[in-house]
Amino acid sequence: YATAITASYVTGAVRGDSDVGGLLGWGYGDTVITASLSSAHVSGRTDVGGLIGDFWASASASASANYWATDASGQTTSDGGTGVKGATLAELQCPTGADDTACASSTLYAGWSSHTDAEGNAYWDFGSNTELPGLRLKGTVYRDGDGDGAENSDDAFPANFAASVDTDNDGLPDAWLASCDSACQSASGLILDASLNDTDNDGVVNDEDAFVDNAAAAVDADNDGLPDVWLASCDSACQSTSGLTLDASLNDTDNDGAVNDEDAFVDNAAAAVDADNDGLPDAWLASCDSACQSASGLTLDASLNDTDNDGAVNDEDAFVYNSAASVDTDGDGQPDSWLDNCDIACQTASGLTLDDDNDNDGVANEQDAFPVSAAAAVDADNDG
Numbered sequence: 001y002a003t004a005i006t007a008s009y010v011t012g013a014v015r016g017d018s019d020v021g022g023l024l025g026w027g028y029g030d031t032v033i034t035a036s037l038s039s040a041h042v043s044g045r046t047d048v049g050g051l052i053g054d055f056w057a058s059a060s061a062s063a064s065a066n067y068w069a070t071d072a073s074g075q076t077t078s079d080g081g082t083g084v085k086g087a088t089l090a091e092l093q094c095p096t097g098a099d100d101t102a103c104a105s106s107t108l109y110a111g112w113s114s115h116t117d118a119e120g121n122a123y124w125d126f127g128s129n130t131e132l133p134g135l136r137l138k139g140t141v142y143r144d145g146d147g148d149g150a151e152n153s154d155d156a157f158p159a160n161f162a163a164s165v166d167t168d169n170d171g172l173p174d175a176w177l178a179s180c181d182s183a184c185q186s187a188s189g190l191i192l193d194a195s196l197n198d199t200d201n202d203g204v205v206n207d208e209d210a211f212v213d214n215a216a217a218a219v220d221a222d223n224d225g226l227p228d229v230w231l232a233s234c235d236s237a238c239q240s241t242s243g244l245t246l247d248a249s250l251n252d253t254d255n256d257g258a259v260n261d262e263d264a265f266v267d268n269a270a271a272a273v274d275a276d277n278d279g280l281p282d283a284w285l286a287s288c289d290s291a292c293q294s295a296s297g298l299t300l301d302a303s304l305n306d307t308d309n310d311g312a313v314n315d316e317d318a319f320v321y322n323s324a325a326s327v328d329t330d331g332d333g334q335p336d337s338w339l340d341n342c343d344i345a346c347q348t349a350s351g352l353t354l355d356d357d358n359d360n361d362g363v364a365n366e367q368d369a370f371p372v373s374a375a376a377a378v379d380a381d382n383d384g
Contacts, residue, residue: 004034010023011147016053021053030061033063049079063083087108131145148161162190163188166193168198202214202233221250311341
């Protein structure tokens, strides 16, 4: 069939049973393959090739200037004729341009510079002499420089074939590449990570380490950025170079001398006490000067023991958390009256309804001569 493949590359792993190739498993008819590359690891049972597994081509079919990595693929042969050539990964990385005759026994990347997009930009970018060519598409170069199956942007070790994953970013690989044997591992210069998900390799996994990038400490119970204790493995030299200072005030996030359980402003060292829980401090801490006070963002409570700051202290306020009212003579949950400073909008927003029988004696306030006393309701001569 008429299939054309030009300026393409494959990385990763290709597996199958029969007719398995890095770029093409089975080619038939007028298939044309040009200027393409595979560094993929290839495995199968029959008709397996580094670039092409099986090429049943017509007279008009062709394969020209295509290459595969013999060592990375695990395959020393490929179908496709003389237009498909194998070379080691190092040989394929060596050229810094097309038509190279110095890096291998035969010319590498013959004619590849002639393959360009509609704007005249070359598809292939050769980079340095230690990386495979990358494919340029719409201005972006996609490259697996070390041929390990991971694009450079996804490869923690883009210049090292032995590994590509480092989940905790500590510079140690999580695992070896499946096709990297003991010789490859030894030559890599890498050491496997013995503590996965432990960026600083201090023996504490990241999720439980308050200092993910510092092996000197791991615990900071009050989250103030100061460690509670040094790790046992951190000696005096380690402590000195850590850049950390032990927390002198444990369970005190703002380090104001008031432990969190007794500090109304856990994250603010300007104050610690708010007896009426209205969000306003009762007093500044002695250590907080005028500059500290100004920077704190807090305002001293002008009405101590007055949670809703309505001018009625809590002990005399039937509605401690509502500044619309404070008196409820009969204790029925309905205010006797609105506070003077509570306008219509305040009343509406309060969620309260005025009580029309303050003493709860069954006589409405307007008809009750003694609206706050349930003992009587009638005073015909208004003499009190």
